[in-house]
Amino acid sequence: MSTPWLKRTTGATTVERHGRRVVVVGGGISGLASAALLAREGHEVTVLEKNPEVGGRAGSWASEGFRFDLGPSWYLMPEVFDHFFRLMGTTADEQLDLVALDPGYRVYFEPGPDADGTTPDHAPIDVPLGLERNVELFESVEPGSGDRMRRYLRSARDTYEMAKQRFLYTSFESVSPLLRGDVVVRLPKLARLLLQDLDTFASKTVTEPRLKQILDYPAVFLGSSPFRTPSMYHLMSTLDLDDGVLYPQGGLTTVIERIAAVAEEAGVEIVTEASVTRIVTTAGGDGPAGSASSLRGARARATGVEWTDASGAGHTLEADVVVSAADLHHTETRLLPTSLRTYDAAYWSGRDPGPSALLVYLGIEGEVPELEHHTLFFARDWHENFERIFGDVKRIPDPPSLYVCKPSTIDRSTAPDGHTNLFVLVPLPADPSIGRGDVDGDGDPQVERLADLVIDQIAEWAGVPDLASRVVLRRTRGPRDFVDDVNAWSGSMLGPAHTLEQSAMFRAGNTSEHVADLFYVGGSSRPGIGLPMCLISAEVLLKNMRGDTSTEPLPEPATVPGAPARAETGGGGA
Secondary structure, eight states: OOOOOEEEEETTEEEEEOOOEEEEEOOBHHHHHHHHHHHHHTOEEEEEOSSSSSBGGGOEEEETTEEEESSOOOBOOHHHHHHHHHHTTSOHHHHOOEEEOSSSEEEEEOOSOOTTSOOOOOOOEEEOSSHHHHHHHHHHHSTTHHHHHHHHHHHHHHHHHHHIIIIISOOOSOSGGGGSHHHHTTHHHHHHHHHSBHHHHHHTTOOSHHHHHHHHTHHHHTTSOTTTSBGGGGGGHIIIIIIOOEEETTOHHHHHHHHHHHHHHTTOEEEOSOEEEEEEEEEOSOOOTTOSOOOTTOSEEEEEEEEEOTTOOEEEEEOSEEEEOSOHHHHHHHSSOGGGOSSOHHHHHTSOOOOEEEEEEEEEESOOTTSOSEEEEEOSOHHHHHHHHHSSSOOOOSSOOEEEEOGGGTOGGGSOTTEEEEEEEEEEOSOGGGOOOOBTTOSOHHHHHHHHHHHHHHHHHHTOTTTGGGEEEEEEEOHHHHHHHHOOGGGOSSSSOOOGGGSGGGSOOSBOSSEETEEEOSTTSSSOSSHHHHHHHHHHHHHHHHTOOOOSOOOOOSOBTTBOOOOOOSOOOO
């Protein structure tokens, strides 16, 4: 079923290779990036996206002059985005207008006395740009902690760089690259970091409750709790406390638009309102020479997909390779027969889907100077807050910790003049029965009641007493919306949690064990959740199809038109 040799012009670059027909299921960031990289490699690629617009969880919504990012709103690991764009012959600076945020974010803390009647310091904290300023901040709040923080961040940086070179850009198909000297010499430290939770590890550096919460919170970016996440992930503090937080003008939606654009420039065909209903397979996994994945002894080979359009009409698209960028649980349980599933019911019953969320999109009359671009609200009973979300008996936290994004201060394209754009995220248990949201309070009762409480909580903790009365536009989304919109397992907001059992080589893999030429990318599989990880999963796909078992990022082109040359990133050899 291979296509003939094909020649495709991709911008200023002409790619000539023995191309294969590839269909990508899902037009989120991992699907678009996978399609772009494969097309630039010379393959004939079609993306099928079920929704009217691409983006997946990173979609957008516009109404009455407001424009909202529907999901991700933090631009972290900027070098990963730049690396992807360089592989495509451009740069992040050419594609995006990036602004450094200072402060990176503000944190409010629950007011009032503790259970013992004492009233702790709950003054808000602004987290500034730059390592040394953050060391000074920690020292000012907890005298004596500055030197410990410097060591903490040095360890975080070392672990982060090790992760990028050895653990993120690999599918773990071969363990030999992981036995290199730089890994072996760190094994005792890595073992300790894997076996100790993040909260315990952070407590050795700071004891002041507010500071500890700041070091614990990155676990939420990983879809987990600091009491369940390995302390290996203290590496996340490099991103906000050392590198700093950036914002792409136009929002994260702009990032998706630019990735889709470079994909189309490379020759990718994107079809929206195309719901894939079945992955088509033929018996036997021993394919022809040049097949992307041979899998001797495999039960079947992927040969295309069946899909329906907006009118309900059915179609079949033949392919040599199928890449699912859809939720892995959905792919395995809905698109494949039981006999061809790599991950069966027993697998999913023992896994943590991560949190869901209540999302509230608010158009506000006037300004809200009490909030920064990123503002976090932390409840006092930290452990109980997470236990309600991730524990055996799941309940909605009361009061919840939550997050607010206010992009309109530096990006006036997100709100009409004289108005403010607020995006509110409240982590919840992954329970679709909590309900759906809607516009103007028409969502399910539990979702709308919680949204009312959250707006009141923000008003009280941040000192904006008239906030609710100034709402001119409101939309909510609940756990059920994640199921409906992106086929998310249990309504998960991000994807499976990064617990020890669901990290690195223990996370779901990037290839089907029973269907040759079927690959998986996105937050459900390795390396994990978040936009940067999804971009990396696209590169892991490309390496898999090449038979490349290296652990480093692929080498970048020696020169990129319009950009200064820089040293190659990683090795990327076969």
